[in-house]
Each structure stands twice: as C-alpha cells, then as structure tokens.
Amino acid sequence: MLTMFECKSGNGVIYVFVTVGMENGIIGGKQARPHSRPYxxxxxxxxxxxxxxxxxxxxxxxxxxxxxxxxxxxxxxxxxxxxxxxxxxxxxxxxxxxxxxxxxxxxxxxxxxxxxxxxxxxxxxxxxxxxxxxxxxxVPLPNKNVEAPAHGICSIAGWGITKSNIEKPASILYEVTLKLQSNKECEKIWQINYNSARNMCTISNGREAFCKGDSGSPLICESKLLGIASYTFDDCTNTAYPEVYLKIPPFLxxxxxxx
Structure with a gap:
C-alpha cells in the first residue's frame, strides 16, 4: 500500500510516496539460518x-x-x-x-x-x-532506558521479494544487516513525518534494504530488540530516504x- 507524505524542499512542497504494509521484502539480504529467529x-x-x-x-x-x-x-x-x-x-x-x-x-x-x-x-x-x-x-523487550547505538549495525528479517524487479515473494526467511542513520538526518529528510522521540531509521547502501514495508518485523541491534519496521520510500534501495522504524522503549x- 502506498501512502503519500508531504515534505518541503528548497523549491517548495514535494510529495513522497512511501510503502507501508503489503508483502514484506528483504532486498540484497541472505537466507537466514532456519529458526534462528524463533520469535x-x-x-x-x-x-x-x-x-x-x-x-x-x-x-x-x-x-x-x-x-x-x-x-x-x-x-x-x-x-x-x-x-x-x-x-x-x-x-x-x-x-x-x-x-x-x-x-x-x-x-x-x-x-x-x-x-x-x-x-x-x-x-x-x-x-x-x-x-x-x-x-x-x-523475544525479550528492551529496557526503557536503552538507546540505539549511533551509526550502529542492526538486522531485520522477513519473508518477501529478494530483488526489486521481481514481485513474487520468496517463501524462505531472509535477513539483512543495515546501518543506523542519525535522527538529525532522518528529521531533515522526513520532516513532520518523523518524530525523533518515537522513531529511528536506517539508511540503505543502494543494495540492501527492507522493502514494501516489511511492516511489523523486529529491528535487532546488538542482540537487543529496539524497533518495529514501519515505512520506507517506494524505491526501497533509494539512498536519499532512510527507512523508518518505531522505537519500542517509549511504548513499554x-x-x-x-x-
């Protein structure tokens, strides 16, 4: 499902389509070891x-x-x-x-x-x-005071497409490792659509990303559950738009x- 967000640029207001819900898809990842994420x-x-x-x-x-x-x-x-x-x-x-x-x-x-x-x-x-x-x-919930490591490495897994040009979802669980982006950068790009108190984000390197939302899947950072996949730019590997998650600690x- 596509949702339109309103963002501002130097040339005025632009509208960005993001993907939420629907089938998930791990782009550029690898097959996960069977039952390595039993939660x-x-x-x-x-x-x-x-x-x-x-x-x-x-x-x-x-x-x-x-x-x-x-x-x-x-x-x-x-x-x-x-x-x-x-x-x-x-x-x-x-x-x-x-x-x-x-x-x-x-x-x-x-x-x-x-x-x-x-x-x-x-x-x-x-x-x-x-x-x-x-x-x-x-899966153990995080401590209420835990913070996402700055520019830390996190991982997410899901069932779905493994290449952006192939719509048929995979049946096997795939996982991908992603790098956290700073809140400052995420706020700059997503603006009013991003709340640094309740959101966190990762940046795609152009090859690896979660796609079509992978909504609801857990983001694991340093072996700790920290976030829930929420939304991403329609072109999932677009390096200009960080992928957004909900922080779990504020909702404990x-x-x-x-x-």
Whole structure:
C-alpha cells in the first residue's frame, strides 16, 4: 500500500510516496539460518503473508498498527499468526498457526481520519497460547532506558521479494544487516513525518534494504530488540530516504498495560 507524505524542499512542497504494509521484502539480504529467529511471526490474511511481527508473550504478538488498514483486512476472521516457520509455503512440523482474539492498536495512531506513524504499533492477543520450544520463543523487550547505538549495525528479517524487479515473494526467511542513520538526518529528510522521540531509521547502501514495508518485523541491534519496521520510500534501495522504524522503549508502559 502506498501512502503519500508531504515534505518541503528548497523549491517548495514535494510529495513522497512511501510503502507501508503489503508483502514484506528483504532486498540484497541472505537466507537466514532456519529458526534462528524463533520469535518471528508471519501475519497472514487468507494464508497469504502480509506483515511481520514478534512474539513477546506466549499469547501476544507485537506488530505495526497500519497492518490493519489494508482493505483486504475487512474480514478479520481470516487474520492468522504463524509461528515457528522458515518456509511459509510449506506445512512444516515446527509451525504453529494461531487465531487472533483481539486487536489492540495504539489510540493515537489514527484519529479524526488522520494517521500518525509515530504511533504505528499494535498488539495481537492470540486465542490460544503458543507452545514454547526451540522453534517458538518469546523475544525479550528492551529496557526503557536503552538507546540505539549511533551509526550502529542492526538486522531485520522477513519473508518477501529478494530483488526489486521481481514481485513474487520468496517463501524462505531472509535477513539483512543495515546501518543506523542519525535522527538529525532522518528529521531533515522526513520532516513532520518523523518524530525523533518515537522513531529511528536506517539508511540503505543502494543494495540492501527492507522493502514494501516489511511492516511489523523486529529491528535487532546488538542482540537487543529496539524497533518495529514501519515505512520506507517506494524505491526501497533509494539512498536519499532512510527507512523508518518505531522505537519500542517509549511504548513499554503501553505494552505492559495491555498485556
């Protein structure tokens, strides 16, 4: 799904199309070692992968709020969570398919028909508890005081396209390593669409990036969960536009309240 953001330049106002939701895609990455990220969830609509997420309790998945804004989600009874997967197109014995009992979006994400992506966070309450094992694990939430390392190296994984000119998503989990961009640079580029208190970003080197949102997938920095993939420029490897994530630490109190 494309969303239009308004940015200003020396020549006036320009409109930038960004990608949120839809299928995820890791560009320029590599295949992840099977089940090396046992907390990763595939959020599916009618058995079609649409967003990523992470298991934070045995009955709660954390993801992006805008995943529910897609028109095809009008029938939420088809919204399912798949845990313990490596190849989402196969019925692996390690997989657990769960139904969603309750959708808890941050109340400030969408108000008065306006969307604020600095509150792009949602909890999914599962109907049944996941069976924890070496293939399905809970990811520890970060400390409330943890800060993203300046220009640090982080990683993100997902199921989706592996080349920008190929629309067919991959079935195997891919991962990519990305470098953090400074908040100052992100604010300069994304302007009012970026909130440094609640957002963080990485910069593509022109070859590697998350694509088509990879929405809801966790950003891991120095072995710690720090962010949730939110949005990116429509041309995912465009080096002029950093890819944006939601910071998790500012929302720890909200997460605790609702879980």
């Amino acid at each position: 990763l969830a595939s959020i599916q609509h009618k058995r079609h992968h649409t967003c990523g997420g992470m298991l934070i309790k045995n009955d709660y998945v954390l993801t992006s709020a805008h995943c529910l804004n897609l028109s095809e989600f009008s029938g939420r009874s088809h919204f399912e969570i798949v845990l313990g997967a490596h190849n989402i197109n196969q019925k692996e014995k390690t997989q657990q398919r769960m139904q969603v009992k309750k959708y808890i979006r941050h109340p400030l994400f969408e108000q008065n028909n306006k969307i604020n992506y600095s509150y792009d966070i949602m909890l999914l309450k599962l109907k049944t508890k996941a069976k924890l094992n070496k293939f399905v694990e809970v 109190r909200w997460i605790k309240k609702h879980t």
